[in-house]
Amino acid sequence: MIRRLPLIATLSTYILIFLGVLVVGFDAGLACSDWPLCNGRIVPPMEGIILVEFTHRTFSSLTGLLIVWNAVVLWRNNPSDRLVRILAVTSVVLLILVAVMGGVNVLNKLPSGLTAIDMALAVLLLAVLVVLTVRVGRNAGSDTVETTYESVDKLNRMKGMYKPALLTAGAVYLETLVGGFLKHSSAAHTYVHPEAPLAKELVTTYNVAEIVMYVHMLTAFLVVLALFLLLVYARKQKVFFKQSMSILLLLGLQIFLGFFSLVTKLELLTTTAHMAVASAMVWISVHIAASAKFSETKLIAASPSEDQFPFNRTVVTNG
Numbered sequence: 001m002i003r004r005l006p007l008i009a010t011l012s013t014y015i016l017i018f019l020g021v022l023v024v025g026f027d028a029g030l031a032c033s034d035w036p037l038c039n040g041r042i043v044p045p046m047e048g049i050i051l052v053e054f055t056h057r058t059f060s061s062l063t064g065l066l067i068v069w070n071a072v073v074l075w076r077n078n079p080s081d082r083l084v085r086i087l088a089v090t091s092v093v094l095l096i097l098v099a100v101m102g103g104v105n106v107l108n109k110l111p112s113g114l115t116a117i118d119m120a121l122a123v124l125l126l127a128v129l130v131v132l133t134v135r136v137g138r139n140a141g142s143d144t145v146e147t148t149y150e151s152v153d154k155l156n157r158m159k160g161m162y163k164p165a166l167l168t169a170g171a172v173y174l175e176t177l178v179g180g181f182l183k184h185s186s187a188a189h190t191y192v193h194p195e196a197p198l199a200k201e202l203v204t205t206y207n208v209a210e211i212v213m214y215v216h217m218l219t220a221f222l223v224v225l226a227l228f229l230l231l232v233y234a235r236k237q238k239v240f241f242k243q244s245m246s247i248l249l250l251l252g253l254q255i256f257l258g259f260f261s262l263v264t265k266l267e268l269l270t271t272t273a274h275m276a277v278a279s280a281m282v283w284i285s286v287h288i289a290a291s292a293k294f295s296e297t298k299l300i301a302a303s304p305s306e307d308q309f310p311f312n313r314t315v316v317t318n319g
Helices: 005-025 048-077 082-108 112-140 149-159 162-184 187-192 206-237 241-263 268-302
Strands: none
Touching: 005 048, 005 112, 005 162, 005 268, 048 082, 048 112, 082 112, 112 162, 112 268, 149 268, 162 187, 162 206, 162 268, 187 206, 187 241, 206 241, 206 268, 241 268
16 A cells, blocks of 8 residues: 555646646636635535636645655655655645645736746656655565566666656656746747737737747757657667657657647647646656666665676687
8 A cells, every 4th residue: 555655646646737737728727716715615606617726626635635645654654765755755845835836826816827837846746756656666676676687687777767767857847847838828829819819918929929839849859859869778778668659659649739739729628638748748757767766776686696696697609
């Protein structure tokens, strides 16, 4: 159960990000005019965009409790693993920041572009929980490490994937941040509908919206370059190739959804799916990076001693 708990918290956070995108898509962020209550009530009338916002808030509360519970359980059950404890505390800190930022957005009616900060923190929280899940899984399997030359060789190859995976994760996160700002600031709306900009939004001129759009395309190009490097390493090292290919497929789907959003004038379904795919890419790339990084500690445990393998593996040929 302890091993599954961080995974459940990660999945719940992913769903929460998806619901947050729906709130932005339906323009329901201010459907509840106060916080933590909704229009002065604990349970408001379930109708229209109020239902969308209240569902998001309710699921946020449940996810928050789950993350706190996860942190407490991992803190108590990992007294010797300092990193698990640091990650557990970090997840709670990020959770608090997400909640406070959400409340500040509602109470102070901040410009829409600044609400992207809330999304950026939520995606960062997702990444921390992914790392925590990998670490706890690694600890759970530490008692069954194989000390064969094959297992050590595989761990060595996994170790070599850390830097390209970390680069890919960073590029995907950057692209997600810019994409979130593009949506939250209404730059995407202004770019698609230059004749009818939203007066009260952060980006209301086509020139600025065009710059933001080009920056988003540039970050997408950086993801392509980083992912190409990751695939080269994965093929060379013969590890994480399927996971790397899944990121490539998701990237192709994301690009398709991005252009389809422009063609359909930002249809809610495509823009929501676009963000869901981006978050999935963050999840997988961070998982690869964390797995590669933690293979170093497994490598130390799995390295065969001279007593186990007293003879070098040499090939003798006649002549």
